[in-house]
Amino acid sequence: MKNSSFKIFILDDDVWYSELLEYHLSLNPDYELKKFHSAKDCLGSLYERPNVLTLDYSLPDKNGAEVLSKIKEQSPDTQVIIISGQNDVATAVDLLKKGAYDYIVKDEDTPERLWNTINKIRENVSLREEIDQLREEIGQKYDFSNFIIGNSDAMKRVFTMMGKAAKTNITVSISGETGTGKELVAKAIHYNSAKKKSPYVTVNVAAIPRELIESELFGHEKGAFTGAIARRLGKFEEANKGTIFLDEIGELDISLQAKLLRVLQEKEITRVGGNSVVPVNTRIIVATHKDLAEEVKKGNFREDLYYRLLGLPIHLPPLRERGPDILVLAKHFMDAFAKENGLGKMTLSTEAQEKLLSHAYPGNVRELKALVELAVVMADDNIIMPHDINLTVSNREVDFLAKERTLREYTTEIIQRFLNKYDHNVLLVAEKLDVGKSTIYRMLQNKELVSK
Ligand SMILES: Nc1ncnc2c1ncn2[C@@H]1O[C@H](COP(=O)(O)OP(=O)(O)OP(=O)(O)O)[C@@H](O)[C@H]1O
Numbered sequence: 534m535k536n537s538s539f540k541i542f543i544l545d546d547d548v549w550y551s552e553l554l555e556y557h558l559s560l561n562p563d564y565e566l567k568k569f570h571s572a573k574d575c576l577g578s579l580y581e582r583p584n585v586l587t588l589d590y591s592l593p594d595k596n597g598a599e600v601l602s603k604i605k606e607q608s609p610d611t612q613v614i615i616i617s618g619q620n621d622v623a624t625a626v627d628l629l630k631k632g633a634y635d636y637i638v639k640d641e642d643t644p645e646r647l648w649n650t651i652n653k654i655r656e657n658v659s660l661r662e663e664i665d666q667l668r669e670e671i672g673q674k675y676d677f678s679n680f681i682i683g684n685s686d687a688m689k690r691v692f693t694m695m696g697k698a699a700k701t702n703i704t705v706s707i708s709g710e711t712g713t714g715k716e717l718v719a720k721a722i723h724y725n726s727a728k729k730k731s732p733y734v735t736v737n738v739a740a741i742p743r744e745l746i747e748s749e750l751f752g753h754e755k756g757a758f759t760g761a762i763a764r765r766l767g768k769f770e771e772a773n774k775g776t777i778f779l780d781e782i783g784e785l786d787i788s789l790q791a792k793l794l795r796v797l798q799e800k801e802i803t804r805v806g807g808n809s810v811v812p813v814n815t816r817i818i819v820a821t822h823k824d825l826a827e828e829v830k831k832g833n834f835r836e837d838l839y840y841r842l843l844g845l846p847i848h849l850p851p852l853r854e855r856g857p858d859i860l861v862l863a864k865h866f867m868d869a870f871a872k873e874n875g876l877g878k879m880t881l882s883t884e885a886q887e888k889l890l891s892h893a894y895p896g897n898v899r900e901l902k903a904l905v906e907l908a909v910v911m912a913d914d915n916i917i918m919p920h921d922i923n924l925t926v927s928n929r930e931v932d933f934l935a936k937e938r939t940l941r942e943y944t945t946e947i948i949q950r951f952l953n954k955y956d957h958n959v960l961l962v963a964e965k966l967d968v969g970k971s972t973i974y975r976m977l978q979n980k981e982l983v984s985k
Pocket residue numbers: 680681682683709710711712713714715716717718780822862898899902
């Protein structure tokens with residue numbers, strides 16, 4: 534039990550009787566007992582929040598029902614047990630309706646009955662505490678700052694947007710390069726929202742063959758097509774009252790885009806091969822690594838659907854723009870992997886840190902995680918050295934040049950990489966690259982570069 538001490542107030546103007554109750558209850562050393570002989574004194578001490586209060590119904594200074602309502606007002610969690618000289622059923626029913634926990638008539642069995650009732654209350658209190666604690670633990674598990682790592686300004690902005698998204702049911706569109714954590718963000722929004730106890734269903738639009746996607750999303754009736762041997766519910770129905778996460782939404786076939794738009798507008802679906810409409814109440818989160826606005830311009834994505842889905846946009850910056858987060862994440866993955874594999878405490882050498890900072894991470898966080906895990910396996914003496922980090926899998930120069938950019942974009946990227954590498958020491962970076970420090974300051978001010 535979490536609270537070993539359990540506070541009980543005994544309110545009875547009969548001094549002898551209250552001492553009798555006190556004597557019986559004091560047999561349990563966990564009970565902290567206090568006696569009061571007037572309603573006024575007792576009500577004045579309610580700030581101590583007793584767990585239980587035994588209330589003599591006929592007090593000289595106040596009627597029992599009145600005292601009960603004051604207690605419920607001032608200390609709603611206190612359980613009140615009425616102790617009455619008379620067996621008056623109508624009064625008992627009335628008091629129980631007003632929130633009393635039990636009504637006990639004074640006779641030779643009273644102490645015994647009181648003892649049992651209090652034990653029952655105590656059990657309930659400890660169960661409630663346990664439930665509260667479990668709820669808190671679940672909340673913490675999904676509290677995004679615990680499992681989405683990042684202290685950079687860019688990630689702080691993402692956390693702020695996530696907080697706003699979690700408070701309402703607004704549609705959320707998450708953009709960002711591959712491996713930046715889009716799916717992680719979607720999940721965290723769901724588990725921090727009011728829908729957290731309802732289903733969270735993921736559909737990777739790109740992974741489902743074109744001819745199956747409609748039935749996957751909206752379900753089908755028996756005999757709708759060859760092979761449809763039974764009715765099957767679609768992901769939208771599965772996610773009813775919860776959240777559906779449509780990953781890679783940019784890959785949705787244009788013919789299905791119209792159907793999805795209709796579902797969003799009407800808030801109902803029709804299963805493939807069916808006639809009846811099924812209402813759905815699902816929060817939608819979509820993600821894409823594509824620039825959807827660009828896809829709209831190219832005619833690959835419907836403009837009306839684009840605006841429907843845009844909702845609250847959250848952009849996940851590429852890892853190379855998160856500055857010091859690279860090392861924070863690397864250490865997180867290193868510790869987690871070492872712990873999972875019982876390898877003891879690992880250290881990342883300064884040279885290894887420099888090597889990690891100088892890489893561009895086209896695969897973003899996913900790539901960093903894989904690199905670090907391999908490095909932990911390769912490391913001798915629990916220290917990761919530069920040669921344990923295998924960057925050849927994705928040659929950084931090739932990556933850097935693969936995507937054609939303007940000279941200005943290259944310049945920005947180079948300065949950003951140097952800033953990351955040299956702990957955002959502007960003077961040092963200006964010296965190393967032989968550019969004016971005011972150029973760097975100006976670019977930081979214009980948010981072309983990301984500061985720490
Ligand atoms: N900020 C972060 N903190 C901790 N782990 C992260 C973070 N971002 C991403 N990850 C981890 O990196 C991996 C890739 O993340 P995720 O699958 O969410 O990316 P994604 O953007 O959805 O990728 P894709 O575009 O390929 O679907 C996962 O293992 C995820 O747990």
